[in-house]
Amino acid sequence: DAKTTQPPSMDCAEGRAANLPCNHSTISGNEYVYWYRQIHSQGPQYIIHGLKNNETNEMASLIITEDRKSSTLILPHATLRDTAVYYCIVRVWGQAGTALIFGKGTTLSVSS
Amino acid sequence: GAVVSQHPSWVICKSGTSVKIECRSLDFQATTMFWYRQFPKQSLMLMATSNEGSKATYEQGVEKDKFLINHASLTLSTLTVTSAHPEDSSFYICSARDSGGRGGDTQYFGPGTRLTVL
Numbered sequence: 001d002a003k004t005t006q007p008p009s010m011d012c013a014e015g016r017a018a019n020l021p022c023n024h025s026t027i028s029g030n031e032y033v034y035w036y037r038q039i040h041s042q043g044p045q046y047i048i049h050g051l052k053n054n055e056t057n058e059m060a061s062l063i064i065t066e067d068r069k070s071s072t073l074i075l076p077h078a079t080l081r082d083t084a085v086y087y088c089i090v091r092v093w094g095q096a097g098t099a100l101i102f103g104k105g106t107t108l109s110v111s112s
Numbered sequence: 113g114a115v116v117s118q119h120p121s122w123v124i125c126k127s128g129t130s131v132k133i134e135c136r137s138l139d140f141q142a143t144t145m146f147w148y149r150q151f152p153k154q155s156l157m158l159m160a161t162s163n164e165g166s167k168a169t170y171e172q173g174v175e176k177d178k179f180l181i182n183h184a185s186l187t188l189s190t191l192t193v194t195s196a197h198p199e200d201s202s203f204y205i206c207s208a209r210d211s212g213g214r215g216g217d218t219q220y221f222g223p224g225t226r227l228t229v230l
Contacts, residue, residue, distance in 0.1 A: 034218075043116075043205045043221035044156070087155075093217050099146040099207070100219050102156040 006106045018075040022088030025069040037084040118222035133191045135206030141186035142208035150203040196229045
């Protein structure tokens with residue numbers, strides 16, 4: 001699977017949008033971009049995934065550049081409960097035995 | 113999203129004893145489950161891939177005789193830490209792959225099990 005690069009930490013004010021970047025310059029055509037987050041002492045939580053089109057769900061929006069070499073996860077109105085480590089992972093769709101491999105992620109701190 | 117549960121959520125045991133951790137997919141069937149371990153201030157590390165009805169596949173450096181994995185049904189996988197030692201103290205997290213329906217090919221994670229070996 002392609003490697004990803006994320007900033008180690010980011011800060012965000014409560015109520016503002018949090019934009020978390022991810023570089024995946026070696027992504028291949030059949031690899032999807034997945035985002036998960038892990039709140040302290042809990043299991044990772046699935047947020048969103050996409051291939052090439054922008055995606056939105058009740059939690060976040062995912063913006064993927066046209067060349068697919070980078071993406072941005074957007075939390076439109078960050079709250080204190082969004083403080084967590086956010087992981088960007090690329091992975092081929094449909095490979096039954098292939099697990100998600102976690103990097104170091106971005107620690108997002110939301111403050112009031 | 114799909115729900116994965118783990119039991120127990122935490123366990124304290126004496127050195128030399130064995131501990132079993134259960135992972136269940138509650139509202140979907142999972143032919144593949146994964147076990148991860150996480151040490152403090154570190155990221156998740158994949159330990160093994162568990163396939164229903166067959167032997168687990170272990171990552172390099174993970175002792176298969178120490179970490180026994182059984183995936184006897186489409187909704188249950190168990191991890192048994194045998195002869196536990198203090199260095200096995202960690203946060204163990206399971207994940208189940210939802211290969212159909214709403215999530216597509218998405219992995220959902222359990223809440224984790226905190227193991228402390230005295």
